[in-house]
Amino acid sequence: MMxxxxxxxxxxxxxxxxxxLVMKMGGLVEEAIRTGSKSLKSRDVELAEQVRKGDxxxxxxxxxxxxxxxxxxxxxxxxARDLRTVLSVMKIAGNLxxxxxxxxxxxxxxxxxxxxxxIEGTSSAxxxxxxxxxxMLADALDAFMRRDPVAADEIRHRDLDVDQMYNALFRxxxxxxxxxxxxxxACMHLxxxxxxxxRMGDHVTSIADQVIYLATGEMPEDQRPKSNTEIYQIEGGxxxxxxxx
Amino acid sequence: MMxxxxxxxxxxxxxxxxxxLVMKMGGLVEEAIRTGSKSLKSRDVELAEQVRKGDxxxxxxxxxxxxxxxxxxxxxxxxARDLRTVLSVMKIAGNLxxxxxxxxxxxxxxxxxxxxxxIEGTSSAxxxxxxxxxxMLADALDAFMRRDPVAADEIRHRDLDVDQMYNALFRxxxxxxxxxxxxxxACMHLxxxxxxxxRMGDHVTSIADQVIYLATGEMPEDQRPKSNTEIYQIEGGxxxxxxxx
Numbered sequence: 001m002m003x004x005x006x007x008x009x010x011x012x013x014x015x016x017x018x019x020x021l022v023m024k025m026g027g028l029v030e031e032a033i034r035t036g037s038k039s040l041k042s043r044d045v046e047l048a049e050q051v052r053k054g055d056x057x058x059x060x061x062x063x064x065x066x067x068x069x070x071x072x073x074x075x076x077x078x079x080a081r082d083l084r085t086v087l088s089v090m091k092i093a094g095n096l097x098x099x100x101x102x103x104x105x106x107x108x109x110x111x112x113x114x115x116x117x118x119i120e121g122t123s124s125a126x127x128x129x130x131x132x133x134x135x136m137l138a139d140a141l142d143a144f145m146r147r148d149p150v151a152a153d154e155i156r157h158r159d160l161d162v163d164q165m166y167n168a169l170f171r172x173x174x175x176x177x178x179x180x181x182x183x184x185x186a187c188m189h190l191x192x193x194x195x196x197x198x199r200m201g202d203h204v205t206s207i208a209d210q211v212i213y214l215a216t217g218e219m220p221e222d223q224r225p226k227s228n229t230e231i232y233q234i235e236g237g238x239x240x241x242x243x244x245x
Numbered sequence: 246m247m248x249x250x251x252x253x254x255x256x257x258x259x260x261x262x263x264x265x266l267v268m269k270m271g272g273l274v275e276e277a278i279r280t281g282s283k284s285l286k287s288r289d290v291e292l293a294e295q296v297r298k299g300d301x302x303x304x305x306x307x308x309x310x311x312x313x314x315x316x317x318x319x320x321x322x323x324x325a326r327d328l329r330t331v332l333s334v335m336k337i338a339g340n341l342x343x344x345x346x347x348x349x350x351x352x353x354x355x356x357x358x359x360x361x362x363x364i365e366g367t368s369s370a371x372x373x374x375x376x377x378x379x380x381m382l383a384d385a386l387d388a389f390m391r392r393d394p395v396a397a398d399e400i401r402h403r404d405l406d407v408d409q410m411y412n413a414l415f416r417x418x419x420x421x422x423x424x425x426x427x428x429x430x431a432c433m434h435l436x437x438x439x440x441x442x443x444r445m446g447d448h449v450t451s452i453a454d455q456v457i458y459l460a461t462g463e464m465p466e467d468q469r470p471k472s473n474t475e476i477y478q479i480e481g482g483x484x485x486x487x488x489x490x
Contacts, residue, residue: 070328077322083315174429181423
């Protein structure tokens with residue numbers, strides 16, 4: 001019995017260290033979202049470059065987390081529940097890494113957009129959207145640390161608002177493009193930025209799913225609430241892709 | 246020694262069974278790419294629906310692979326190299342699942358596009374592009390089974406052609422949109438389809454990276470060859486996002 005206890009607490013210590021890395025990574029990703037959105041709004045190339053370069057640190061943290069998880073698997077050989085926990089943590093790190101990549105993409109497009117005519121009003125709408133995703137991420141990481149399935153479930157529903165913001169923006173971009181062909185190039189980039197933010201929301205939702213799994217042992221039944229099926233069919237609505245869920 | 250041998254071969258048997266599932270999954274994903282591209286070209290809603298519905302089977306296979314991998318980790322407690330192999334296989338299954346999702350997205354957009362005026366020539370270009378990605382995937386799975394790092398490295402370089410096809414299409418779409426605003430809506434969807442295919446190529450590249458890792462114990466130094474940095478800066482070129490690498 002003593003032996004068992006010892007093994008269990010060694011695993012717990014390892015897991016705690018890994019979770020600390022996840023939180024550190026999450027903090028950097030939150031900052032990337034915030035700084036990326038700010039650089040877009042203020043057309044600040046230096047800020048954008050900062051986000052682009054900062055992504056390397058995020059990637060490194062993911063690698064570190066994966067290495068430590070592999071070490072824990074090999075050394076502690078956790079069974080059942082503990083094994084699931086390690087695999088979940090790796091998935092969450094993967095989601096964070098991809099959100100970081102989206103921020104980097106937004107920064108790259110910002111660097112292109114500063115050379116084009118600004119499109120009235122759209123960067124404020126994009127900022128609102130990314131602020132919501134950033135808040136969702138902060139809450140998801142909080143729910144992760146507390147293993148709180150109720151908070152996680154709430155986040156999943158908030159993603160529907162993000163999807164709606166995206167759909168509204170998609171229609172707006174179409175209008176701008178039709179009004180004046182000179183807007184087309186900029187709108188294509190802005191549209192991709194909107195899509196990237198929408199996908200960040202999907203990844204935050206996946207993190208929330210993992211939190212529910214960690215807390216209850218089961219994935220949420222519907223995986224995630226969907227609002228997209230109908231919107232997809234409406235001319236002018238773009239719907240929500242699922243490639244990144 | 247006998248005991249060791251026994252454990253190793255039990256692991257090998259388990260791994261073989263999992264690899265068979267990966268190959269089955271890969272076959273379905275190849276078919277999804279092929280059928281999706283065909284439905285787009287022939288504006289065939291029934292075929293598109295078939296792709297959409299078929300994605301469920303692909304998702305189920307990924308879940309099955311993950312479950313079996315978790316079981317192997319718990320039961321066989323593989324160390325070092327074997328552990329890395331299991332984690333790599335899980336990553337490859339993840340890449341396949343996402344390629345399947347992109348096919349599903351393309352099918353969804355096809356169902357919207359049939360209600361719009363076709364854009365001359367673009368569906369042939371998209372078909373060429375997706376045929377290349379499909380061939381790359383077939384070769385990547387083959388390289389995976391043979392643990393062939395040379396074949397895998399060749400695939401990574403072919404992805405540059407896919408990126409170039411995407412960039413050419415991006416410019417074409419811009420031209421069509423500027424020529425006639427009535428093309429805008431359809432071009433936005435076609436552009437996303439092109440982007441989805443380009444991202445499929447990135448996932449095939451990730452599979453090739455894993456094959457190199459499995460065969461040599463090291464990830465390719467540059468992770469992947471890049472051609473995008475300059476193109477990104479050219480007005481009219483869209484560059485290559487990295488969110489899905």
